[in-house]
Amino acid sequence: MNINMNFLINYFSDAPDWHRVVLLTVSIFLFWNIESFSGVTLNYRKWKHAFTNAFFTIPAIPVQLLLGYVLLKVIDFDTNNHFGLINWLPTMKPIYSFLLAFIVLDLCEYAYHVLMHHVKTLWKFHLVHHSDTVVDVSTTLREHPGETFIRLSFLVLWVLLSGVSFWALIFRQFIQIGSNVFAHANFRLPNKVDKVVGWIFITPNLHHVHHHYEVPYTDSNYGDVLSVWDRIFGTFMELDANHTIFGVDTHMAAEENANIKNLILMPMDEYRGGQKQAISSPPHQTQQITFPRLLQQNSFSRLKKERT
Template sequence: MIENIRDYFAAIPSLHRSIILVGGIGFFWMLEYIIPLFQHRYHKVKHAGFNLFFTLTTIIVNFSLAFVLLKASDWAVQNQFGIINWLPEMPLWVYGLVGLLLLDLIGAYFVHWLEHQVKWMWMFHLIHHSDLHVDTTTANRHHPGESVFRLVFTVVAVVLTGAPMWLVFLYQSLSVVLSQFNHANIRLPEKLDKVLSYIIVTPDMHHTHHHYVLPYTDSNYGNIFSIWDRLFGTFSYLKREELVYGVDTCMDPEENQHIGAMLKIPFGFYRRSS
């Protein structure tokens, strides 16, 4: 089984990766109509169109610089560099799990935490947090500049982990789907959400991160695995009925749905959540 997964992701076509992205958005988009968490009073299609613009810029950045990931992975494997290459021989499934955990820690949790600590990084990340109606399309609402430095950290994660390309593609696919899942405007049974949140990042867990004021904004940084927030003390929980999306320094609906205004935010005055 794990060998089949390895072989598939070692040669996954770009078309299949695109299908994972589009299929995930489509699936959770439909689920939002069936089991919505909130009945948002907004134009869902217009909102999606705005967010999909930033999804497109993310795709362009990632595909344009994909060769850097490939070179980094090839170098690490050929030189037996990286944590998983320094560990004793282990079953393939353990090797894969450890690799995914490390890629998620460095390439998702750590860079996300850093974006909330470093002023100039936060100003790029603010575009993601400025969404007042969080749903599955919010997952890829990233300023092109943020997409670039997130990819840089993914490259660092690949080198430090020593991940082969099949593991990198598996990680990226899981990251896309889990991000769409945990941003989705869906209502899971609370007990199920809570149980799942001990393993993966769930909607309730990540929606807390999108609450408009501190300390909730600076919590729940994980993307795939929830272990890092629990381990490093950045886990928090807020009741569903208390959630208010956005950032208190960027709550103007007109600005938040204007592409030009969003692109300019990182170069304007500093807006820290209070």
């Protein structure tokens, strides 16, 4: 175990950025091909949709470079000043240190995601991601550069407070990349498999619920890699694939959610709150969600007009 951990520590301490790019590319390629013949949505222009979403990787580059530099400085600060939760705890084996760092950062990502949904200004940036009316692997790339800045700024704060080491952070990011692409894939696991895997990890089945066009489902299943936080904090929900409609009810018009210029300007638009647009559900999505399911939510599952 020590030999294996030493290998991992050495690798993730020096892993070049292009390794993460390769992992992202391979993950997208793998799940792209699976969803092409077993997806829950097949009747859409897959390549055009992918190019629209992939555009957001371009303005994200300078933001990632800037905040990546800040992140390195924060890690150096924690190390040199023995600052942060992990540095304050008794010395532990690397494997336990990594597991603790992984769990702490995953909880922080859950908290970040909740904030993005319930603070109006933050939601307007996150809305760009949610406005995608066909969730597939390319949706992973659909993040407004403003949200990229917000997300990485929160990550800087989480790293500062947690005291996570550089190698552990990069190791987690490798896992996070594969997990996020998988969660956005346009297919679902068999229900029996999902019942097992979904007890711990976010699956496409669970994340599709999060991308349903109406609350309270939009405000559920916030987990990043782990689903346990949603179960603990009462934000866990399930919804059958036949009842799931992707998008956000306030932005279902194609000229808004599929036009790059309008997507970039979307956070600057007036906040739409609890407005509802009249949309026609496909025949297989017309069955109504039962009221008892809506009553099972806690205070996190509120109408968008109540965002603070």
